[in-house]
Amino acid sequence: MNMKEAIKKNIQDGDTLIIGGFTHLICFAAGHEIIRQKKKNLVACRLTPDLIYDQMIAAGCVKKLVFSWAGNPGVGPLYGLRRAFEKGIPRQIEIEEYTHFGMVARFMAGASKLPFMHLRNFSGTDLLKKNTNIKSVQCPYTGETLATVPALNPDVAIIQAQRADASGNAQIWGLMGVQREAAFASKKVIIVAEELVESDVIRSDPNRTLIPGMIVDAVVIEPFAAHPSYAQGYYDRDNQFYVDWYKISKDQRSMENYISEWILGVSNRKDYQEKLGKGYIDRLKAQERFSAPVNYGY
Amino acid sequence: MQEYSASELMVVRAARELENNQVVFVGIGLPNLACNLARRLEAPELVLIYESGAVGAAPSRLPLSIGDPCLVTDSISVCSMVEVFNYYLQGGLIDVGFLGGAQVDRFGNINSTVIGDYIQPKVRLPGSGGACEIAIHAKKIIIIIEQSKRTFPEKIDFITSPGFIDENNQRKKFKMPGRGPDLVITDLGVYSFSKDTKEMILREIHPGVSLQELRANVSWRLKVSPRLKTTTPPTKKELKIIREDLDPNKIYIR
Numbered sequence: 133m134n135m136k137e138a139i140k141k142n143i144q145d146g147d148t149l150i151i152g153g154f155t156h157l158i159c160f161a162a163g164h165e166i167i168r169q170k171k172k173n174l175v176a177c178r179l180t181p182d183l184i185y186d187q188m189i190a191a192g193c194v195k196k197l198v199f200s201w202a203g204n205p206g207v208g209p210l211y212g213l214r215r216a217f218e219k220g221i222p223r224q225i226e227i228e229e230y231t232h233f234g235m236v237a238r239f240m241a242g243a244s245k246l247p248f249m250h251l252r253n254f255s256g257t258d259l260l261k262k263n264t265n266i267k268s269v270q271c272p273y274t275g276e277t278l279a280t281v282p283a284l285n286p287d288v289a290i291i292q293a294q295r296a297d298a299s300g301n302a303q304i305w306g307l308m309g310v311q312r313e314a315a316f317a318s319k320k321v322i323i324v325a326e327e328l329v330e331s332d333v334i335r336s337d338p339n340r341t342l343i344p345g346m347i348v349d350a351v352v353i354e355p356f357a358a359h360p361s362y363a364q365g366y367y368d369r370d371n372q373f374y375v376d377w378y379k380i381s382k383d384q385r386s387m388e389n390y391i392s393e394w395i396l397g398v399s400n401r402k403d404y405q406e407k408l409g410k411g412y413i414d415r416l417k418a419q420e421r422f423s424a425p426v427n428y429g430y
Numbered sequence: 431m432q433e434y435s436a437s438e439l440m441v442v443r444a445a446r447e448l449e450n451n452q453v454v455f456v457g458i459g460l461p462n463l464a465c466n467l468a469r470r471l472e473a474p475e476l477v478l479i480y481e482s483g484a485v486g487a488a489p490s491r492l493p494l495s496i497g498d499p500c501l502v503t504d505s506i507s508v509c510s511m512v513e514v515f516n517y518y519l520q521g522g523l524i525d526v527g528f529l530g531g532a533q534v535d536r537f538g539n540i541n542s543t544v545i546g547d548y549i550q551p552k553v554r555l556p557g558s559g560g561a562c563e564i565a566i567h568a569k570k571i572i573i574i575i576e577q578s579k580r581t582f583p584e585k586i587d588f589i590t591s592p593g594f595i596d597e598n599n600q601r602k603k604f605k606m607p608g609r610g611p612d613l614v615i616t617d618l619g620v621y622s623f624s625k626d627t628k629e630m631i632l633r634e635i636h637p638g639v640s641l642q643e644l645r646a647n648v649s650w651r652l653k654v655s656p657r658l659k660t661t662t663p664p665t666k667k668e669l670k671i672i673r674e675d676l677d678p679n680k681i682y683i684r
Binding site: 154155156179180199200201202203205206207209213214217218229230231232233236237240251252253254255256257258259262276305306307308309310311312313362364368369371374375418421 | 458459481482483484493494495496497498499501502503508509510511512515516519520539543548551554555556557558559560561562563566567588589590591592595600601604605606607681
């Protein structure tokens with residue numbers, strides 16, 4: 133399936149959505165397609181909204197943001213989000229805020245199909261007072277009071293992987309974030325893979341399969357789909373773009389120009405790659421650093 | 431004329447707190463430089479853990495974010511964030527956690543969420559990320575922050591990451607596993623916390639900084655240790671590693 137069809141078929145206005153990936157494997161290609169299809173009123177969940185939700189918020193796709201750290205790491209704020217939250221540009225958005233551990237626990241509960249997850253956290257903070265979804269429970273064994281967060285079960289998870297087979301068995305190496313939990317927690321899963329491989333390849337290294345095809349609804353093969361995020365072993369994080377985003381996004385007009393030129397102005401990821409140019413893409417190409425093979429024999 | 435900047439001194443001072451074989455939860459920016467400096471000098475076996483899932487990282491370039499691919503290459507283990515927060519942090523394996531923020535109060539409570547009202551903020555900051563749980567679980571916390579009346583206010587606008595909360599040390603009441611903030615390193619001095627009142631006390635003053643200037647950058651009546659020392663300046667070797675290897679493009683060092 134191509135990205136256009138996958139987004140059209142699987143994402144409805146008003147859906148609760150997670151585009152997975154923690155710094156690594158954030159599927160910008162899917163976010164851009166969501167913007168092109170002018171999806172509306174999405175409840176966008178991620179630990180770190182990152183540039184992709186900044187862009188989706190600035191494009192007016194998002195009604196509510198569920199998150200735990202909203203910044204451009206090592207660079208500065210997310211201005212698209214701030215303009216929406218502080219000034220209602222282009223629309224007012226609601227926020228529901230946790231900490232990383234809180235969000236992780238929400239996905240754990242969601243993946244386990246439990247109503248909530250307990251954790252030792254939040255005591256003494258003001259977040260506890262502002263987010264009434266954070267509650268507590270008494271341990272039936274020790275009597276200890278533990279914090280709780282509600283399960284998060286998104287309508288759709290978009291998870292990028294380095295490689296997958298046609299059934300959606302997806303292998304990821306490098307940082308894994310909460311992709312596995314987000315996928316198992318969600319009602320639908322779209323896998324976007326850098327590379328399509330035969331099932332034999334998957335079966336040759338089953339420990340690396342983070343997401344099994346049985347929970348996958350659509351498989352999209354899309355090289356370079358994470359840029360300016362990265363895919364370990366395929367291409368580097370485009371740190372310079374993250375630095376440049378500060379200037380691009382600080383001014384509303386310049387951010388709108390970026391969206392119309394680089395998102396609305398291209399029709400798919402292939403166009404985007406051509407617009408970046410081969411030289412640009414080659415500079416980000418990953419160096420080789422192969423692991424020692426393991427023997428799965430018995 | 432000093433031959434080093436305030437941020438270089440902060441990095442060096444933080445690095446000297448770290449002991450070999452400690453397990454450190456590393457934040458981006460100055461803490462990352464401090465940990466990697468320590469690894470190059472006195473603490474080669476320091477285990478760096480990043481909230482992104484890199485355990486025992488050995489970065490060969492300066493990571494712009496805590497999820498940089500260079501943290502994965504050559505690390506001991508890469509785990510999911512479920513494992514980082516549940517098994518490593520809540521599991522009690524983290525010796526030292528570094529925290530920063532926009533405001534810190536005299537009890538070591540940190541705000542990195544909002545300036546002004548939560549719903550209608552003057553400035554919306556990034557929020558907790560992993561900071562809150564690090565503050566609660568790491569055995570010891572080192573706070574690194576640039577100091578001014580604005581960042582050292584009488585009362586912070588939002589408690590994102592709890593220190594001792596107040597003079598009654600509420601950590602005990604809440605049964606927080608970590609001991610709380612141990613040290614605050616700023617561009618003007620170094621602070622620890624009183625055993626009894628849990629209030630910040632000035633322990634070291636940086637070379638060339640006057641007590642008057644330092645007091646002018648604190649909003650409360652600052653307590654000063656009777657054994658106030660001058661911070662030991664960076665060595666040539668420390669500066670060379672920072673400038674040539676760790677942050678040659680001066681991304682974090684000013």
